[in-house]
Amino acid sequence: MDRPAKADCLFCRIVKREVPADIVAETDELLAFHDVNPQAPHHVLIVPKGHIATTNDLLAEEAALVGRMVLLARDIAEDHDFAQSGYRLVLNCNRQAGQSVYHLHLHLLGGRYLSWPPG
Numbered sequence: 001m002d003r004p005a006k007a008d009c010l011f012c013r014i015v016k017r018e019v020p021a022d023i024v025a026e027t028d029e030l031l032a033f034h035d036v037n038p039q040a041p042h043h044v045l046i047v048p049k050g051h052i053a054t055t056n057d058l059l060a061e062e063a064a065l066v067g068r069m070v071l072l073a074r075d076i077a078e079d080h081d082f083a084q085s086g087y088r089l090v091l092n093c094n095r096q097a098g099q100s101v102y103h104l105h106l107h108l109l110g111g112r113y114l115s116w117p118p119g
């Protein structure tokens, strides 16, 4: 399904280069950039270029897209030499999980020990 950009969405604006970001990787359908407020030595956000608000809005036909988000995160961790030491992938959905930007984004966190359970 074609997912058009949402004009007032921050991450759509980053995808369109209307808002600057420190870009780490890009494919035809995904963009990865450093989180502006990093919670670990490595903190990258992987987003689909099309606007999808939350995981609740994903369609079955977008399963492979989400898989490629995970694989791109894995590749970034390998390229930056923290795949073997370890990392965490996080998808926050809606208010109780602390989602603050309503454009689907996969957090890639690494470079330090991460406690469990999360807060």
Ligand code: 5GP
Pocket (backbone or CB within 6 Å): 010, 021, 022, 033, 034, 035, 036, 037, 038, 092, 098, 099, 100, 101, 102
């Ligand atoms: P959420 O809380 O929705 O799961 O994560 C949103 C993330 O986006 C936060 O970690 C926050 O620091 C990051 N963020 C918010 N605004 C910007 C921005 O303008 N640029 C970048 N690169 N990251 C942002």
Ligand code: ZN
Pocket (backbone or CB within 6 Å): 005, 006, 009, 010, 011, 012, 013, 050, 051, 052, 102, 103
């Ligand atoms: Zn968006």
